[in-house]
Amino acid sequence: MTRPDPTTNTHPDDALAGIEVTAAFERFRQRNDIFTRAFWDSRVRTEKTDRFFASYRIEAAPRRSDGFQQRDFALRNAAWLVSDILSSRSADEGLREGFQAPIRSDTEVARDQVPVDDPSRMSDEIKRIARFFGADLCGITRFDERWQYATRVDTRDMSEAPNDLPEGICNVIVLGHQMDAALVATYPSALAGAATGREYSHEAAIVMQLAAYIRNLGYEAIASMNDTGLAIPYALQAGLGEYARNQMVITPAFGPRLRFSKIYTNLPLHHDRPRKLGVAEFCAICTKCADACPVKALPYGPPMADHKNVSAIRGVRKWTSDAERCFGFWASMASDCAICMRVCPFNRDVTRLRHRLWRRLALSPLRKLALWLDRGRGQRVKPADWWQEQP
Ligand code: SF4
Ligand code: SF4
Known part of the structure; x- marks a missing residue:
């Protein structure tokens, strides 16, 4: 297993993964995450951000227009419930599990360790078990210190705390959880926030169960969300x-x-490799997300190594949003926004042949034709229409 070069903070697979680390690289401190700053940084914290967090209690949720009525907030807040129960269970100790601290293990590591002679077969087994528990995607990579928060947050006073993992962690199993397409089509709305909340609740269960399986095999496993x-x-x-x-x-x-x-x-596993698909080339000719962002928080032009504010990691050349503007919009709506997900041409149902054909075109040198064919797609569905749909 190769590690990033400690003098340059680069890794041989970075180019394939589309990652470009510069000399200014610094590990991210979780305290600077925009959601965490909303609790301690007066440049972010406002009455609106306080109302945003309060709206996750139904009695404090505002009632407004279509998509922001009681039933919309009721569904969104119900969707978050399992995640909320988990993230608040260790609040007395300053641990917001799944968000500002890893999820505590409810299962001991088994005394007897199942031998792993073939990490490749074990990787296949883990992917199968991940699907069994409900994950939609599973990939496996090496532990990489660059992406670990330099410090985590003690939520009792928002101070910085050590972000340590047990010795010997060498692998990271990454799981993907698809959001409901029909709800995503209604962004921006509190109703659409149910698509986010449902996946947080689902992923909490899935990572806990998969981690418990690995611990029952006799290996360390730490379940983690954000x-x-x-x-x-x-x-x-x-x-x-x-x-x-x-x-x-x-x-x-x-x-x-x-x-x-x-x-x-630390379960011995075979690693997947990064893949260049052609998305970066498509994004180079497309600005649908940046155009649709109501507060112009997304960048135009090529990936840059600058950072708009402390909520962006330093020293990585990439497309970076202005998190302060983005979260300001969330706060004004009292719900999350993903307009930039809704309008993206790649947001389509590829179980259908015509969308698979479009994807092939988009990832080919004929990408401009694919972008032209996408015109007019990604319009918002009215939340009231979602409620009208028959089962
Ligand atoms: S989530 Fe909404 S506000 Fe934030 S960048 Fe995307 S479109 Fe803009
Ligand atoms: S809308 Fe999607 S494809 Fe277009 S630039 Fe944004 S992320 Fe890339």
Whole structure:
């Protein structure tokens, strides 16, 4: 297993993964995550951000127009419930599990270790078990210190705390969880937030169960959602997709319409390789996400190594959003936004032949024709129409 060169912070697979680290690289401190800053940084925290977080209690949810009525917030908040229960169970100790701390293990590591003679077969087995528990995608990559938060956050006072994992963690299992297409089509709305909440609740169960399986085999396994490290570069390294202008990983099966979780483990596993699909070339001629962003938080032009504010990692050349503007819009709506996911031409149902043909065109030198064919797609579906749909 090769490690990044400690003098340059680069790895031989970086180019294939579409990762370019510069001399200015610094590991990200979770305290600077925009959601965490909303609790301690007066430049981010406002009455609106307080109302945004409060709206996850139904009595504090605002009632407004279509998509922001009581039933919309009711569904969204119900979708988050399992994740909420998990993330609040260790609040007394300053651990917000799944977000600002890894998920605590509810299972001991078995005393007897199942021998692994063939890491490749074990990788296949893990992918099968991941699917069994409900993951839509699974890729495996090496542990990479660059993507680990330099520090995590103690949520009692938002101070920095050590972000340590047990000795010997060498592999990361990355899981993808597809979001409901019909709900994503209604972004921006509180109703659409149910697509996000449902996947957080699902992924919490899936990473806990898969980690428990590995621990029952006698190996260390730490279940993780947004906590502990950055999921996106791990997903790229695990070959699940390619990085795009909207700051998401475009996957062949679901485009940008999914969330990622991960498990850190010392179980011997074979690694997947990153894949160049042709997404970066398509994003170079497409600006649909940047055009559609209501607060112009997404960049135009090529990937850059600058960073808009402290909520972006330093020293990585990539398309980077202005997280302060983006979250400001979320706060004003009292719900999450993913317009940039909705309008992306890769957000399509590739179980249908015509969409598979479009994808092939988009990832070929005929990408301009594919972009032209996509015109008019990605319009918002009215939340009221979603509620009208018959089962
Ligand atoms: S989530 Fe919404 S506000 Fe944020 S970058 Fe995407 S479109 Fe813009
Ligand atoms: S909308 Fe266009 S530019 Fe934005 S991520 Fe999708 S393909 Fe790339």
